[in-house]
Amino acid sequence: MDCPRLAGTIHFYQFARGPCPDMRFSRMVSKTLRSDPPDAETASHRLLLRAGLIHQVAAGVYSYLPLALRSLRKIENIIRKEMDAAGGQELMMPALQPEELWEQTGRREAFGDNMFSLEDRRGRPMVLAPTHEEVITNLVKANVQSYRDLPLILYQIQTKFRDEPRPRAGLVRVREFDMKDAYSFNADESSLDESYQAMAQAYRNIFRRCGLPVLMAEADSGAIGGKDSHEFLLATNTGEDTVITCPSCNYTANAEKAESTYPEVEAEPEQALEEVSTPGIKTIAGLAEFLDVPESKTLKAVFYMSDGEPVFVTIRGDLDVNEVKLKNALQSHDLRLAEDEEVKAAGLVAGSASAIGLTDIKRVADVSITSGSNFVVGANKPDTHFHGANYPRDFQADLITDIALAQPGQLCPRCGHVLDSTKGIEVGHIFKLGTFFSEVLGADFLDAEGQQHPIIMGCYGIGVGRLLAAAVEQNNDDNGIVFPAPIAPYQAHLVGLNIATEEVAEAADKLYQELQDAGIEVLYDDREDAAAGVKFNDADLLGLPVRLVVSPRNLKAGVVEIKGRADAEAGSVPLGGVEEAVRDRLAAASEWYLL
């Protein structure tokens, strides 16, 4: 059908109002799906596809349709404002980069198959960048020579590429994605800390202004780099990460990093080491039951391969190994569970192994083994265990440190309260990098005394597309998305019922125009051939914050129906008062995050 406001004026709208003009439903490219896409299992994947926001091109590669793009732009603009307010300068760096650049820092090998690579026409190896530390460090190296040029915070919002082993859950883990990455450059540690704190505060502001409650969690800082690292996560049922939280003192940490304490096992007089027959017992649970001892009175043996070397790990039976902590403790590049043949080759008896008598293999133990006594441990022969094993009398380790996985129900390391846990999607990560990149690439500055130092760096990322997915994951109901108002593609969904009748068409068109003139973003369902039920269901599915209904019934009463997406019941307002009512609704919906 005709679209008078668009006909012949496409260019005007593109320039006057950005790439996405206000929209009539009948002209919108995307279609809503009547049924759930069968392959999409998580809520955000299902709803983003079904509502017509995204379209899959390949595994982990999506097109973003106009509705999604509007939402992404809103998120980006919130990010821009906060980054600028924190002193950031926006720039843009290339996604296409020479592979050589990555070889200089050793990260070509570190990223391995996770990096997309290609050749240009001259056969020169190129990569698609997964992140931009190399490029930005060189850029700063060329532009900064003095402490007077520091500190500096630079950021970009750009497409990143990572050839993930397993893309999943729609926009949650993809191979091409929109990301904001920022980098700080400082002359000393306290200045780095100031930049880090400024970014942390900017992040809190960003998520609040997006209408999204966020968890800021202590995080593992990984192979490269410094002391501090925090993740920002949205709590969702389907998150990839587990966060340990303390309801009392607000200690919050990724389970990869989290510490915990657990009740001390009562110390007993040491008993003699005594062999017991345990036929067919291979697990801690089975052992504890068979011998009628608590699991905390047993020791668990786990076998790993660390950079090709077998490692024997001992931990108290009621605890589990945190592989990230173990990897860090070993300074290992590649850590994995040992396979059966490797266990046999090392002369170990799976199910009945212990450190007793072991000397020709690297032994790591969790600190938990030092606080208990008279443990049940493996006897290093089949179907046999020892009773009364004690550290260090009966066994030792080459390295004893905290390698235990924190679990809900254990106690907070700060205040002793019982810990809780939640699943979440990581949407941001901030990080003190230190001088790794500036040293390798020679980004130095002269201090006030004329001394040369490597610039101290930090990096700060937000996954924009993933934030959209996480927002939908966190905000939906049986009927569809419930968009937080600040990142909704449009603020209002104007539905015309019986729109073929002249009075309704006139009134709805007029209202559409008035709302736009008032600066309210409106999606106008002007379809003549869609039944009322279709329109209501589509409105619920898209989940815009405010729904307005113009119909013969409402017109007769001189009103327009108004309903917030999250409201149970609709209300009505006089025709003249719609704009104000919409503003009230939007303001009410955003009360908490505008505080």
Added chain:
RNA sequence: CGGGGUGUAGCCCAGCGGUAGGGCGCCUGCUUUGGGAGCAGGAGGUCGGGAGUUCGAUUCUCCCCACCCCGACCA
């Protein structure tokens, strides 16, 4: 990379050794309009790709590819 699953119309799916069907959507007309309407007519398919078996393969066999889920992986 290991395990499991799926590829048939824009979407969801059925089917079968004899050359393809339903629902939704789409087009035309009529009728209808407050929570996924009705009637009539119509368009739309290299049945993921290749090879093999067969008189004949969408169907059986083998190989490959793509996608989904679980795991590994995720500075």
